[in-house]
Amino acid sequence: MINYDIVIVGGGPAGLAAAVCAKQNGIDSILILERDKELGGILNQCIHNGFGLHTFKEELTGPEYADRFIRQVKDLGIEYKLNTMVMEVSQDKIVTAMNREEGMFGIQAKSVILAMGCRERPRGALNIPGYRPAGIYSAGTAQRLVNMEGYMPGREVVILGSGDIGLIMARRMTLEGAKVKVVAELMPYSGGLKRNIVQCLDDYGIPLKLSHTVVDIKGKERVEGITLAQVDENNRPIPGTEEFYTCDTLLLSVGLIPENEISRGMGVEINPVTSGPKVNESLETNMEGVFACGNVLHVHDLVDFVSEEAAAAGRNAAAYVKAAAGSGNPADSDTVSTDAAGEQSTDNSGAVEVIKDTIEAHEIRLIPTAGVRYTVPSTIRPDHMDENLTVRFRVGSVYKNCYVSAYFDDERVIHRKRQVVAPGEMEELKLTKEQILQYPKLKTITFKVEEE
Amino acid sequence: MEIKNLICINCPMGCALTVEMEGQEVVSVSGNTCKRGDTYARKEVTNPTRIVTSTVRVAGGEADMVSVKTKEDIPKGKIAECIKALKDVQVQAPVYIGDVIVTDIAGTGVDIVATKNIELTLPLLG
Ligand SMILES: Cc1cc2nc3c(=O)[nH]c(=O)nc-3n(C[C@H](O)[C@H](O)[C@H](O)COP(=O)(O)OP(=O)(O)OC[C@H]3O[C@@H](n4cnc5c(N)ncnc54)[C@H](O)[C@@H]3O)c2cc1C
Numbered sequence: 001m002i003n004y005d006i007v008i009v010g011g012g013p014a015g016l017a018a019a020v021c022a023k024q025n026g027i028d029s030i031l032i033l034e035r036d037k038e039l040g041g042i043l044n045q046c047i048h049n050g051f052g053l054h055t056f057k058e059e060l061t062g063p064e065y066a067d068r069f070i071r072q073v074k075d076l077g078i079e080y081k082l083n084t085m086v087m088e089v090s091q092d093k094i095v096t097a098m099n100r101e102e103g104m105f106g107i108q109a110k111s112v113i114l115a116m117g118c119r120e121r122p123r124g125a126l127n128i129p130g131y132r133p134a135g136i137y138s139a140g141t142a143q144r145l146v147n148m149e150g151y152m153p154g155r156e157v158v159i160l161g162s163g164d165i166g167l168i169m170a171r172r173m174t175l176e177g178a179k180v181k182v183v184a185e186l187m188p189y190s191g192g193l194k195r196n197i198v199q200c201l202d203d204y205g206i207p208l209k210l211s212h213t214v215v216d217i218k219g220k221e222r223v224e225g226i227t228l229a230q231v232d233e234n235n236r237p238i239p240g241t242e243e244f245y246t247c248d249t250l251l252l253s254v255g256l257i258p259e260n261e262i263s264r265g266m267g268v269e270i271n272p273v274t275s276g277p278k279v280n281e282s283l284e285t286n287m288e289g290v291f292a293c294g295n296v297l298h299v300h301d302l303v304d305f306v307s308e309e310a311a312a313a314g315r316n317a318a319a320y321v322k323a324a325a326g327s328g329n330p331a332d333s334d335t336v337s338t339d340a341a342g343e344q345s346t347d348n349s350g351a352v353e354v355i356k357d358t359i360e361a362h363e364i365r366l367i368p369t370a371g372v373r374y375t376v377p378s379t380i381r382p383d384h385m386d387e388n389l390t391v392r393f394r395v396g397s398v399y400k401n402c403y404v405s406a407y408f409d410d411e412r413v414i415h416r417k418r419q420v421v422a423p424g425e426m427e428e429l430k431l432t433k434e435q436i437l438q439y440p441k442l443k444t445i446t447f448k449v450e451e452e
Numbered sequence: 453m454e455i456k457n458l459i460c461i462n463c464p465m466g467c468a469l470t471v472e473m474e475g476q477e478v479v480s481v482s483g484n485t486c487k488r489g490d491t492y493a494r495k496e497v498t499n500p501t502r503i504v505t506s507t508v509r510v511a512g513g514e515a516d517m518v519s520v521k522t523k524e525d526i527p528k529g530k531i532a533e534c535i536k537a538l539k540d541v542q543v544q545a546p547v548y549i550g551d552v553i554v555t556d557i558a559g560t561g562v563d564i565v566a567t568k569n570i571e572l573t574l575p576l577l578g
Pocket residue numbers: 009010011012013014015033034035036040041042043046048049050051052084085086087115116117118143164165168259262293294295296300301302303304306
């Protein structure tokens with residue numbers, strides 16, 4: 001069997017940034033497995049600008065942003081395999097993958113980083129009555145068709161759902177000569193970034209109808225039109241509010257879900273709110289040495305935060321591999337990495353002090369409540385924490401002039417003013433180790449949205 | 453005095469900006485978190501501009517399309533013309549990020565550049 005210290009599943013921005021950071025932290029034996037024919041993930045089809053403002057202080061398009069990381073991966077000599085689908089990862093970290101040249105093969109990893117990204121919610125979940133005529137696409141599929149294959153799915157378009165992909169596609173199809181008639185959103189607020197409402201809808205006079213849904217699709221072979229209706233507070237259509245729109249194309253932009261079949265298969269515990277793994281401060285799942293980052297962990301709007309999160313996962317995986325080597329962890333006792341980068345880590349000098357299970361080790365639970373839907377991470381082990389830790393979360397509805405707060409047990413320690421928080425935009429609060437060490441018996445940190 | 457409310461589109465913070473206008477003159481901008489918001493607001497109420505992204509066809513490459521953008525932002529009113537001018541453009545692979553695809557698009561003085569690398573398809577590469 002082939003051996004690598006770190007195997008990364010997925011070569012999107014998360015996988016790339018994790019690989020670069022693991023390498024920079026001293027691990028040479030790294031392999032990225034990517035099922036597509038190129039690295040870069042979803043960014044390859046996101047040709048619009050607006051990426052990388054935080055990371056590079058420049059506004060890049062998706063492929064340009066991806067290229068920055070692909071170049072680093074190549075310059076650092078990190079190995080990757082394209083057109084290679086990971087089928088399964090076992091509990092003892094044997095990664096089973098498949099490609100045309102090698103067929104099915106197994107790789108023994110010491111640490112695995114999950115970076116599979118997410119996929120669009122299937123339309124079956126939508127519950128639209130009527131036939132299933134041609135002309136209904138997910139917004140991401142339409143994006144791939146238009147941007148990568150140069151094929152326009154239709155001329156008269158209605159979009160259901162105001163997620164960012166739908167908004168971006170409203171503009172793209174308008175510029176390509178289609179008439180985008182309306183974007184309908186079930187919720188009373190948009191699921192996308194404000195800037196995308198301005199530059200994708202307002203710029204082109206495309207109406208956004210909040211609290212609206214599709215109640216009927218006309219057409220048997222091909223979509224001929226759709227009927228929208230307003231919904232009440234229980235999301236039920238209000239009779240008498242129906243409006244008919246002729247169109248040949250319906251795009252669905254109804255959200256993304258992390259792609260976690262592989263994680264589930266190996267026994268990784270999933271948070272039902274994010275559909276991503278539950279992780280601790282090191283972005284490590286309940287399976288030791290298995291880390292997760294990017295959209296497979298929780299859906300991100302901004303790739304900059306994906307890169308930041310993934311770098312942390314790469315750094316932590318590197319630390320894990322080094323610690324395991326130091327303590328003679330069984331993960332590498334019977335397998336010697338010769339196929340990989342060559343050098344074996346026989347260096348046992350780094351004392352057998354056990355990094356896990358120190359005596360004071362305890363775990364703090366992070367509790368989302370009062371408007372906060374989830375937090376990543378879900379637990380913190382103070383003894384494993386870096387100096388700074390970013391806790392990311394989303395809220396359940398729109399709140400104006402509010403505060404986001406963190407309570408250390410019952411004491412309010414962080415209290416930050418926000419003009420607006422909305423489900424479409426990820427929030428974060430920063431914790432420091434120093435702060436946490438001041439509360440040696442701390443059991444929980446509760447995150448809330450508050451009016452004052 | 454006229455008040456205009458804008459959302460800054462320069463970064464995902466999406467600050468809510470308030471611009472006070474006296475005729476064509478900007479009197480004040482508020483609500484911005486950083487300088488970019490101020491600059492954006494002044495431009496947006498007088499001469500709004502945007503970066504435009506699209507794709508053009510590639511011959512002989514690993515992919516059929518290459519993504520492109522205007523190197524700088526162009527006046528909003530020129531967007532449609534810019535896209536139209538790109539309709540029939542075809543380039544030959546290889547194409548690399550930053551390569552100029554069209555110079556001075558739609559008379560704006562701004563070039564169209566590639567935003568993706570498209571290598572040649574060679575039958576027996578490697
Ligand atoms: C339409 C759209 C517009 C966006 N706009 C912006 C924007 O304007 N600005 C911004 O900053 N961000 C934007 N984002 C967000 C950003 O692009 C994503 O958050 C980011 O790409 C997520 O990176 P990732 O690596 O987690 O996932 P992905 O990019 O999805 O990468 C995952 C990779 O894993 C591979 N993979 C999955 N399963 C397997 C398997 N079993 N075996 C092998 N490989 C596998 C996939 O092929 C893929 O390449 C946008 C996203 C979308 C979808």
